[in-house]
Each structure stands twice: as structure tokens, then as C-alpha cells.
Amino acid sequence: MSKPFAYAVLLAATLALAACEKEPESKLESAKESLSEGMESVGDAGEKTGEAIEKKTDQLTGHKPTTGEKIQDAADDAADGLEAAGDEVKDTLEGK
Structure with missing residues (x-):
């Protein structure tokens, strides 16, 4: 809190x-x-x-996490990475 x-x-x-x-x-x-x-x-x-x-x-x-949960976690991590990369590109294009 x-x-x-x-x-x-x-x-x-x-x-x-x-x-x-x-x-x-x-x-x-x-x-x-x-x-x-x-x-x-x-x-x-x-x-x-x-x-x-x-x-x-x-x-x-x-x-214990199942294989499906491990795959979902990996997919979530990849999506977060792509989102961060997209934000970096956006900021670069906007001149920040």
C-alpha cells in the first residue's frame, strides 16, 4: 500500500x-x-x-505451473517486450 x-x-x-x-x-x-x-x-x-x-x-x-501457463507467461513477456519496443520507436519519432 x-x-x-x-x-x-x-x-x-x-x-x-x-x-x-x-x-x-x-x-x-x-x-x-x-x-x-x-x-x-x-x-x-x-x-x-x-x-x-x-x-x-x-x-x-x-x-506448479503447467506447460500452458509457462507458454502463456512467455507470450506475455514477449508481448511486453514488443510494447516497450513500440513505445521506444514512438518516442523516437516524436522527438523525445
Whole structure:
């Protein structure tokens, strides 16, 4: 529960610092970037928390992943990699 709170505080601090910049366009761009990064961090934290809960549940119940689950995990990892690569290309094209 403390991670989402920490991310919210970090986001608020970043937005406050962004407000100190001189040009309104810079403020807007910084706020957009900060919000985007904050949302990604919150999403990552939620995903990691879910994975940790699932792993702990599997450990406590003695569940061993099936071949199908292993394939699904590998496919999910590949999809995440493709999404990250796509984001990198998008950012490069947008000049960030």
C-alpha cells in the first residue's frame, strides 16, 4: 500500500516542480511527461504486486505451473517486450 502512496507523492512533487519552469509550454510538456511516467509507475507497481500475490499463493498451495501457463507467461513477456519496443520507436519519432 505504501508504493502507490509514494508514487502519488512523487507525482505531486514532480508536478509542483514542473510549475516552476518559465514557459507555459514547458510546464505543460513537463506535466504531461510526469503524469505519463507516474501512471506507468503505478501500473508497473500494480502488476508487480499482482505477480507477487500470485507467486505467493502458488507457493502456499503447492501449485506448479503447467506447460500452458509457462507458454502463456512467455507470450506475455514477449508481448511486453514488443510494447516497450513500440513505445521506444514512438518516442523516437516524436522527438523525445
